[in-house]
Amino acid sequence: MASFLNRLWGRRKAPADKLPNQQKSDKLGASLDSKKKILDPYVQKNRDIIFREITIKADPRRRAAVVYLEGRVDKQVLYEDIFKSLMLESDAVTLQQGAANQVIDKISNTCLTIGEIKKVNLVQDMIHSLFDGLTLVMVDGMSEVLAINITGGVQRAPDEPPVEKTLRGSREGFIEDLSANISMIRRRLRDPNLVIEKTIVGRRTRTDVAVLYIEDIADPEIVRNIRDKINRIDIDGISAIGYIEQFLSDNHYSPFPQFKSSERPDKVVAELLEGRVAIMASGTPWVLIAPALFVSFLQASEDYYDRPMVANFNRLSRYLGYILAVSLPALYISLLSFQPELIPYELFVILAQARSQVPFPVLVEVLIQEIIIQLVVETGLRLPANIGQTVGVVAGIVLGQAAISANIASPAIIIVITITTIATFALPNYSMVLATRLIRILFILVTAVFGLFGFSLGWFILITHLVSLESVGVPYFAPFGPVRFGDLQDTLFRGFIYRLKYRPQSIPVIDRQRQGQQDG
Amino acid sequence: MKYRLMGIVIILAMSTLLCGCWDTLDMENLDIGLIAGYDTPPSGEAGQVAVTALLAAVVEKDEKIGTYSAQTVGETRSRRAYNEPRQYTLSQLQVMLIGQDLARQGFRSIVDPNMREPRVKPSINVAVVNGRAEELLHFMAKKDLKRVSDVLISLLQTIPERAFVPRTSLFCLAADSYAPGMAVAVPVLQPANNQQGVELTGCALFAQDRMIAQLDRMETRSLVLLSGKKAHGWIPFSLYKDGQLYDEGTVFVANQRKVKVSRQGELIVFDIQVTLKGRLVEHAVVQHSSTLYEEQHLREIEQAVADDLKMQMQDFIEFMQEELRIDAIDITPYALAKWRQEITPQLEQSFIEDVLINVDVEVKLQNTGELG
Amino acid sequence: MDRTRFEITSKQLIFIIVGTQVATAMLSLPRVVAAEAGHHAWLAVIVGAVFPLAAVLLIVALLNRFRDADFANVSHQLFGKFLGTLLILVFVGYATVVQSVVIRMFTEITCVFMLPRTPIWAVSLVCTLSVVYAVSKGAKVIGRLNEFLFYLLIIDLLMIIGAGITQGTYLNLLPVGEVDINGLMQGSLKIVYAYAGCEVLLVTYAMVQHRDEILKAALIGEGITVLIYLMIVVVGLMVFGHEGLQFFTWPVVTLLKIPYSSALGRLELVFLLLWVTLGVRPIMNLSISASYAFMRAFNLDFNRYYAWIVLGVGTGIYVLSLQPDSLLQVFALADYVGYAFIAISLGYPLLYLLVSVLRRQKSL
Structure with a gap:
């Protein structure tokens, strides 16, 4: 199997799209007309392909053409550095020196003031280059075509990440453009050992995918594992990085996210420094980070920016939030319907009084409220911000109040479900929020049958499941099961930064030392 | 395949179980x-x-x-x-x-x-x-x-x-x-x-x-103090000097007890040390200024409370040994801890009647409140 | 065969040994021991520890003689295909019976304290299913799970200690002299049931990554078990006294009902909440030993058959666990399990050792 590095873009043999009249791997003909003939069917169907024949100033007899996709190229550069250079400024003396078959190199070397140029000589490569957004320069009599990367066009400017908000961290968020995203990482992490491997995924979408890691920290085994899995993806197209996530995950029968995704470069850099691997795909402002541990979904980047005393308090409350989010409604059911002895008698009497107005059993009451909240949340996510807020207010306040006064719900259940919902969104990661919402329903069902016994059995199964999960071969529930004492100082609590001298044990790395001499 | 099958088994089991919520209470x-x-x-x-x-x-x-x-x-x-x-x-x-x-x-x-x-x-x-x-x-x-x-x-x-x-x-x-x-x-x-x-x-x-x-309440108090059950309470006192009422008032105290058991030949002797710690609630000196800066006076109050209580406790012990003939003040375990094999058979017949119980009371007023 | 799914670390072996021993038996332990040994019940715990200790030493001595210390493999080498397989099957049968007794005891406790109206079959079913789920994931997961659950056990133990210190008195433990040797011996025999579980070492030995650490790990595991039992018995004695213990079927649970707490009316439910996850550990560990031994005995393909065998063992446990009619029968069975434990955990290694010495198989 060819090494990954050789599979740079454009060299991939996978595409199965049909080329009219031509074999895929045929060499290009020398004449400009033969190339034009190949491109003709595309040019006729696609109005955004511009096929522009030009005359090179240095060699007016030779026909040449520039082909590009309108909208994918930076027009400023195209006009200044390609058209102008070739048509007005190219120097005849230099161009005509040397062998005739080197004309294309001469053009590349002397006429085009652009950084990224490569030569293609296969039909398939030429077509892919065009559709990848490269600008083709072809010259009559030369079988090779220059593919020039001046992609540009309209891009979203980096913005504050909408989902992962932060108070003290960087306000920059990833955008849809891969090279811009990579540059954000490079800007923050100037280590020469930062490796960025690129590949193309999707036969038709031809999405650029990059794998980032720090060579002398990250475990080669993990990198190889991820690389292999990405190379094995054979799909017509991916429209977001979520596709890749699902292809990479080890355990499909699990609601838990086995990769962390982030839209913040500062977070990704921190993860890279711990020896993790980041995966980027163009078109998605999210970056996948692997391996992910369960605890890392309960950690926010502020935890590291704030003072430990405060940060630990926040982190503890997040753990509490997770436990509440999973189990509060279940606990409510099991206490009310199974083990009322655990409720202080004053509260019990009050609850019973409220319940006596409601015609449904506790389970049905909880499920009704749970489903309503589920719908409210789902609605709020998709609606524009201001309408979403209105829906939230209407649903939350009006509906809740009306339900109580209509005796459809008791006040206690409204409180329980509200606390649960709030607790759910205290989790910093949205994938984990989704998982939590599903698990909560399962917990409700188990406790409805077995009460407190079901509750702890539910936790047992949940923990068994968590312990059995692996993210790219790394135990998912790591610092807790298997227990790694060294890592416990950055799980429930975060120790002082100056004490975190080593990278987490839970993630295999080459170099564990974080502070002190060894690390460059 | 096997995962799918197991999933099906578990889902089936769960759904059959859901049919019977046996223990639910409304x-x-x-x-x-x-x-x-x-x-x-x-x-x-x-x-x-x-x-x-x-x-x-x-x-x-x-x-x-x-x-x-x-x-x-x-x-x-x-x-x-x-x-x-x-x-x-x-x-x-x-x-x-x-x-x-x-x-x-x-x-x-x-x-x-x-x-x-x-x-x-x-x-x-x-x-x-x-x-x-x-x-x-x-x-x-x-x-x-x-x-x-x-x-x-x-x-x-x-x-x-x-x-x-x-x-x-x-x-x-x-x-x-x-x-x-x-x-x-x-x-x-x-x-x-x-x-x-x-x-x-x-x-x-x-x-x-x-x-x-x-x-009654007095006897109950003696019992609580002797048995060492944690309690707090008010205890009134009257202080006599030369047969004359000199001072009277109340203290608020919490109790503690220590038991020592020893043997004098066949006789088992219990020494119960009751310690009361607390504060002075009130006092009204009859013949003197009501300030309490002389420590001597405070000690006298403590002594008065202690003497009073000790008398009541001794009465209670007498009552317990002679009429109840049973250990109501939880001291038998101390004897058992030393001579378990020997005493266990005795407990069925007569034990507490035949032992000597000494009481000592100590009162410590640590606080006299805002007034001197 | 996917070997990595069946690898455990020596640290996890400690917790597997603790986890297999400290479970349902723990809750009734002070009563059972004190019935015979009186206020010296805690001494009986120490004396009784001789049995599992001997078992561990024998098993390690036996398996150290073989390069491939797989239980099935060793049986086949020493006794030939037929007799070896038979011996393994006896072990599997024994493990299944022990599990069914444990799961039944577990179910009974759950039903008494938490779910008085729920039928035994339902509670037993969900327990078995969760065990089957865990075991089907392989030994690696079981090892990690045991490790994690051990720390929950510590929380439970702290609750017991707390209750013991506030409610109990050291006077019940005194005097230290006046030992009743006969009662002590009787008590030590009674406690053997509580030590059942260290025979999983026969099978798990082959799963441990570093063989040289096995003996140490197993002994530490035993030591922790003895400490936990010691503590429980001492606390039980402190709170109830050896006579008072006899009134309660599960004194360790009752212990937690005594302190008054205004917020959590029944403290023992909080204890049981954690304990439910602890009570299934021995079933889990024995189940994986039984399934693994069975797989190896017939040399089956792990990827294809493992889950089925686990399910089969699970079904066996489930059916057997429903056989006793009442709690009293379960307690009687538990006594037999204690004797069977002595027979298996001492008899097997002794027999094997004897044969291997006779056959003069060099320790490789």
Whole structure:
């Protein structure tokens, strides 16, 4: 199997799209007309392909053409550095020196003031280059075509990440453009050992995918594992990085996210420094980070920016939030319907009084409220911000109040479900929020049958499941099961930064030392 | 394949299980018993025991009191089932009251069903009613005590913080009273003399499962101090100098006890050291200025309190050794810890009568309040 | 065969040994021991520890003689295909019976304290299913799970200690002299049931990554078990006294009902909440030993058959667990399990050792 590095873009043999009249791997003909003939069917169907024949100033007899996709190229550069250079400024003396078959190199070397140029000589490569957004320069009599990367066009400017908000961290968020995203990482992490491997995924979408890691920290085994899995993806197209996530995950029968995704470069850099691997795909402002541990979904980047005393308090409350989010409604059911002895008698009497107005059993009451909240949340996510807020207010306040006064719900259940919902969104990661919402329903069902016994059995199964999960071969529930004492100082609590001298044990790395001499 | 199959098995099992929620209770359809009173049946009714339950106000506005009598406690539950619309639950039971008559007959029949039921907390408080438990509850309800349960529950729970009265849980009653040669003290309630509420009159002593004596408040205080049960309370004092009343007032103290056991030949000697620590609440010097800057005066007050208490305790010990003939002050375990094999057989016959019990009382007033 | 799914670390072996021993038996332990040994019950715990200790030493001595210390492999080498397989099957049968007794005891406790109206079959079913789920994930997961659950056990133990210190008195433990030797011996025999579980070492030995650490790990595991039992018995004695212990079927649970707590009316439910996850550990560990031994005995393909065998063992446990009619029968069975434990955990290694010495198989 060819090494990954050789599979740079454009060299991939996978595409199965049909080329009219031509074999895929045929060499290009020398004449400009033969190339034009190949491109003709595309040019006729696609109005955004511009096929522009030009005359090179240095060699007016030779026909040449520039082909590009309108909208994918930076027009400023195209006009200044390609058209102008070739048509007005190219120097005849230099161009005509040397062998005739080197004309294309001469053009590349002397006429085009652009950084990224490569030569293609296969039909398939030429077509892919065009559709990848490269600008083709072809010259009559030369079988090779220059593919020039001046992609540009309209891009979203980096913005504050909408989902992962932060108070003290960087306000920059990833955008849809891969090279811009990579540059954000490079800007923050100037280590020469930062490796960025690129590949193309999707036969038709031809999405650029990059794998980032720090060579002398990250475990080669993990990198190889991820690389292999990405190379094995054979799909017509991916429209977001979520596709890749699902292809990479080890355990499909699990609601838990086995990769962390982030839209913040500062977070990704921190993860890279711990020896993790980041995966980027163009078109998605999210970056996948692997391996992910369960605890890392309960950690926010502020935890590291704030003072430990405060940060630990926040982190503890997040753990509490997770436990509440999973189990509060279940606990409510099991206490009310199974083990009322655990409720202080004053509260019990009050609850019973409220319940006596409601015609449904506790389970049905909880499920009704749970489903309503589920719908409210789902609605709020998709609606524009201001309408979403209105829906939230209407649903939350009006509906809740009306339900109580209509005796459809008791006040206690409204409180329980509200606390649960709030607790759910205290989790910093949205994938984990989704998982939590599903698990909560399962917990409700188990406790409805077995009460407190079901509750702890539910936790047992949940923990068994968590312990059995692996993210790219790394135990998912790591610092807790298997227990790694060294890592416990950055799980429930975060120790002082100056004490975190080593990278987490839970993630295999080459170099564990974080502070002190060894690390460059 | 195997995962899918296992998933199916688990889902199938879960869904069959969901069909039967065997243990669910609908809390709104419960008769929540907060206080249970146990009596002998009223005259004219057959059976051995009458159970009065005070039910929490859930659907109705007021708490409900209902009595059922039958041969056994379990049978009264069955009676209740036929007569009441809702299911009776003991899960919130907070106080057990035992009527005087039943207490004399023995409480074995009522402790067993309650200890056996896992829903009943063994930590609930027990009290003896001077008279009938049923009547006390009805009396309190009639006196318009809005929440009879609140009054009784907090009274019994907090009493050791205010007075030298023991708090006894169901577990203590059940476990300790069976220990041979030992007695358990249970607080005694009765309708207050002014007919406004309830009052604590002291405690009752149980040996095996029978009430053997009732103690008044003074005796109860001696018992609590001697047995080392944690309590706080006010103790009045009068200080005499040369036969004249010199100073009088009150102290508020908490108690502590230490027991030492030794042998003089065959005779087992217990030395009980009772220490009271607390503050001066008030004092009114009759002949002198009322400031207390002389330490000597404070020591005299301490001594007066100690002497007074010591006398009462010695009286109580005498009473205990000669009339009760049972260990009510929890000192036997100290002897057992040294000579278990030797003493165990003696406990069945006579032990506490034949030992020497010395008491020493020390009072430490650490605080005189804002005034000097 | 996917070997990595069946690898455990020596640290996890400690917790597997603790986890297999400390479970349902723990709750009734003080009563059972004190019935015979009186206020010296805690001494009986120490004396009784001789049995599992001997078992561990024998098993390690036996398996150290083989390069491939797989239980099935060793049986086949020493006794030939037929007799070896038979011996393995006896072991599997024994493990299944022990599990069914444990799961039944577990179910009974759950039903008494938490679910009085729920039928035994339902509670037993969900327990078995969760065990089957865990076991089907392989030994690695079981090892990690045992490790994690051990720390929950510590929380439970702290609750017991707390209750013991506040409610109990050291006077019940005194005097230290006056030992009743006969009662002590009787008590030590009674406690053997509580030590059942260290025979999983026969099978798990082959799963441990570093063989040289096995003996140490197993002994530490035993030591922790003895400490936990010691503590429980001492606390039980402190709170109830040896006579008082006899009134309660599961004194360790009752212990937690005594302190008054206004917020959590029944403290023992909180204890049981954690304990439910602890009670299934021995079933889990024995189940994986049984399934693994069975797989190896017939040399089955792990990827294809493992889950089925686990399910089969699970079904066996489930059916057997429903056989006893009442709790009293279960307690009687538990006594037999204690004797069977002595027979298996001492008899097997002794027999094997004898044969291997006779056959003069060099320790490789």
